[in-house]
Amino acid sequence: MAAETKKSFKFVVVGGGIAGVTCAEQLASQMPSADVALLTAAPLIKAVCNFKQVSKTLEEFDVEEKPSSVLEGKYPNLRVIQSAVTALHAQQHTLLTLNGLEIHYEKLCICSGGRPNLLTHDNPHVLGIRDTDSAQEFQKRLSKAKRIVVVGNGGIALELVFEVEGCEVIWAVKDKAIGNKFFDAGAAQFLIPSLDSDKPDRAATCKRVRYTVESPGGTEGLTIATERKPSRSSMLNEPGSALGPDWHEGINLRGAEEMSHRVSVEYETEMKQIYTQQEFMLLSLESQTAVTDSWPVYVELTNGKKFGCDFIISATGVVPNTEPFLHGNNFEVAEDSGLKVDDHMMTSEPDVYAAGDVCTAGWKHSNLWQQMRLWSQARQMGWYAGRCMAADILNETIELDFCFELFSHITRFFNYKVVLLGRFNGQGLGVNQELLVRCTKGHEYVKVVLSEGRMLGAVLIGETDLEETFENLILNRMDLTPYREELLNPNIDIEDYFD
Known part of the structure; x- marks a missing residue:
């Protein structure tokens, strides 16, 4: 008997990276009775672990590379299909895959990431x-x-x-x-x-434990697999999921x-x-x-x-990986080549959403947020897209998530902790900005961006412990004119000052 070539799911997510996996997990957990499919060209998926909410908008997490069976074991209603997508027929709500499957969806989220430029x-x-x-x-x-x-x-x-x-x-x-x-x-x-x-x-x-194709049990560190068969994604010259932090x-x-x-x-x-x-x-x-x-x-x-x-x-950045979704469809594409999405992560095609590096935020942004195609934003977008898709099925209204109110990112460069908040480089402010800087060589670098007395952004390098206080000052839009001389005074505990 020939293998079944047609499948149908309520939700389909394309992409095994941070955005796609987060979206699929959100859908599977929020709607346990709905069939969810995650399509990935790579044999392994990227999953968020050790998630920590540092402040209202700042998040820290690690990324684990896992076999798809781990996801399927965790969510009985989630099916992972390893195959690249060759075509999308948006009007018919149908995807075609490299291994010959025809997949029908009720709601689709494209999380195919970016490819190296x-x-x-x-x-x-x-x-x-x-x-x-x-x-x-x-x-x-x-x-x-x-x-x-x-x-x-x-x-x-x-x-x-x-x-x-x-x-x-x-x-x-x-x-x-x-x-x-x-x-x-x-x-x-x-x-x-x-x-x-x-x-x-x-x-x-x-x-983090990383896995090779040959040894799903995993080993410490990253192993170079020998005599590795090329994956379908590599044969198509398509990259796997982004590496993450x-x-x-x-x-x-x-x-x-x-x-x-x-x-x-x-x-x-x-x-x-x-x-x-x-x-x-x-x-x-x-x-x-x-x-x-x-x-x-x-x-x-x-x-x-x-x-x-x-x-x-x-290392010259990435471009949104929109192939092969554009052919024969009528997506609105942004100037940066991303699929344009509204404030519910919906594209211009019916029932098609997008999240992560492949999409471009097309709604009117908060004046403190900008899209930067970072792994932190991929997680946030994937999570929010999953919530929006479920809300649409349930006929529920949903507000734009708070994470899009203030740009925030935490990472490490040159072995220093780096926190970026709001308009950290004075983006769009021109001459209408004032910078306050405190620098201790080899220890910390703190920069605050003020405009008309209000803090709009900050760069924190080193173990400053100022991120939560500065985040609150930015969000509260407090007039700091009376305090500007003391904001970066190392002899004043600024946390207590504004407690």
């Missing part, structure tokens, strides 16, 4: 880091490398240049300072000395040299040209320039400098 897709010496497979490939290549070039100035680049040891790193950033997506030039100057110092010893084991923990990021980490930053420059070894030798002969060393690949930057290296890391 690679410098080039056809050069074997250019590597992007997005999912577990690419992180493993990076670890493997790095172990034999003496020099790498990192292009990009986002979160992955910031983490990577600090973690790599035993290998020279040339870091090309297009801005005047590192990490300008997350903080200003002052904070960048505070962090730069960390690139020249030895990293503190860290526990050898990873705080602290992706580098438990991975040995050491190159072939004995040195600690050595990073050279090239500011205000971008990639101009990539040369093979043969191309570069010919170029050198034509220009009568002596080549003193030989590398597998060479780069030319827009500042005129040329470097040879073992390979190039393209």
Whole structure:
């Protein structure tokens, strides 16, 4: 008897990353009598664990990579189907998958994430880091490398240049300072000395268990699986789910040299040209320039400098992974190529929702919130989308979740705790802002953004313990004019001051 090729579910979620898994879990737990399907191209799913609500809007959590059977065991009404989506027929409420399934849904949520915005897709010496497979490939290549070039100035680049040891790193950033997506030039100057110092010893084991395809029981750390069969997602050239926070923990990021980490930053420059070894030798002969060393690949930057290296890391962000959902459908697509969603995470197609990196928040934002395609926002959007889908089925009204009232993100860079609140970089304020800064070298960096006497944003680097107090001051929209001189006074316990 032939296998059944048509299936029907009340809720279908596409994507095994943080947004998709969170959405599916929310639906399965809120509506235990409804059939929920989670479609994922990868064999493993990403699940949030050790969740901690730090304050009203700040959240901390780890990400575990798990076999899908763990989810199915936890939620009897949840079915995980491992297959890539090849087509969506939104008017017919039908999805087609690579393994030949036709899936009918009542409500659909697209959580297909983003794909790396690679410098080039056809050069074997250019590597992007997005999912577990690419992180493993990076670890493997790095172990034999003496020099790498990192292009990009986002979160992955910031983490990577600090973690790599035993290998020279040339870091090309297009801005005047590192990490300008997350903080200003002052904070960048505070962090730069960390690139020249030895990293503190860290526990050898990873705080999250990671799994390979071959050993679902799991091992500590990240194992490179041998003789691994290519997954359907890799055959389709589709990335797996995003890595999530602290992706580098438990991975040995050491190159072939004995040195600690050595990073050279090239500011205000971008990639101009990539040369093979043969191309570069010919170029050198034509220009009568002596080549003193030989590398597998060479780069030319827009500042005129040329470097040879073992390979190039393209850490230049992601683009919404909207394929293959657009074909034959009438989605409203935002300028940044994301699926535009309203304040209930609904797209322009009937009964189709979207959450995480694939979508663009199309509602009128709070003046203290902005979308940044971070794993914290992927979790929030996935959770809220699940609530909205269930509310629609139950004919219940639902308000925009409070997490969209204030932008807040907590992470670690260069071994420092980093908290970002509100308009932390004065986004959109122009000259109508005042900055208060407190900096103690090697210990903390605190910046407050004020406008018309009210706190609109903050950057906190180090163990400042100010996040909850500053969050309250931002949300309360309190006029701080009488207190501005005392806000960052280290001799005053600001928490008690405004208690």
